[in-house]
Amino acid sequence: MTRRALLFSAFCLFLSLWMAGWGGNAVAWAQSGGAACQREDLKGLVDKYFQALEAHNPSILPLASTVRFTENGNELAVGKGFWETAGKPQLKRTLIDTQKCGTHTQAVMEENGRPILYGFRLKVVAGKITEIETIIAREKEFAFKPRESWQPRTRTGRPFFRLSSAALVWL
Numbered sequence: 001m002t003r004r005a006l007l008f009s010a011f012c013l014f015l016s017l018w019m020a021g022w023g024g025n026a027v028a029w030a031q032s033g034g035a036a037c038q039r040e041d042l043k044g045l046v047d048k049y050f051q052a053l054e055a056h057n058p059s060i061l062p063l064a065s066t067v068r069f070t071e072n073g074n075e076l077a078v079g080k081g082f083w084e085t086a087g088k089p090q091l092k093r094t095l096i097d098t099q100k101c102g103t104h105t106q107a108v109m110e111e112n113g114r115p116i117l118y119g120f121r122l123k124v125v126a127g128k129i130t131e132i133e134t135i136i137a138r139e140k141e142f143a144f145k146p147r148e149s150w151q152p153r154t155r156t157g158r159p160f161f162r163l164s165s166a167a168l169v170w171l
Contacts, residue, residue, distance in 0.1 A: 037101040037124060045122060045129065046094050046103050053086045053109075064128040071134045082118070082136055085111050089118075101125065114139065 045062075052060040058078045071081040087110030094105040101124045109118040116138050123131035 037098050039096055039098050041127070042096045042098065042101070042103050042122075042124065043094070045124065046096075046105055049105075049120070049122065049129075049132075050089050050092070050107075053083060054088055056083055056086065058083060062128050064125065064130045067128075067130055067132065069132045069134075072136055078132065082111070082134065087111055087113070090115060111138070 048061055052058050056079075063078060067078055069076055069078045074081075090108045090110060092105060092107035094103055096103050103122045103124075105120050105122075107118045107120075108115050110116075116136055118134065118136055120132060120134040122129055123133075
């Protein structure tokens with residue numbers, strides 16, 4: 001395994017752990033007032049987030065007065081950083097957690113006409129976004145492989161659609 005592939009694997013593992021590690025259900029239950037969030041509302045917030053990002057206008061979003069925004073671990077004001085250069089999303093996939101009132105999204109976005117990898121987590125309390133946590137991988141960074149990251153792969157590295165049904169059963 002090359003150094004680049006090892007670093008990419010480490011980044012993917014880190015991103016998965018980061019997106020999964022939110023704390024206990026009891027805390028989320030208490031913060032949400034004892035009621036789970038609605039899936040449609042959270043999906044709508046993600047769609048609104050992409051609209052706001054593309055328009056470079058965070059005022060579109062229902063932000064809490066104490067909203068916390070980080071980009072690659074650095075705390076910034078909402079509307080700064082990638083908000084100033086964001087383009088259209090090319091591909092996106094979102095996980096919605098109605099128990100903890102939050103979302104996790106991975107996307108390939110345009111920035112100045114070039115693709116970047118973009119991941120973000122939204123935390124919602126009482127219908128308002130209280131946390132926006134983002135990770136961005138640009139061209140010269142170790143994890144940058146936007147086209148490869150969206151192709152389903154097997155353990156052998158070949159695309160799924162080239163495998164026989166016997167091989168798929170083995171997986």
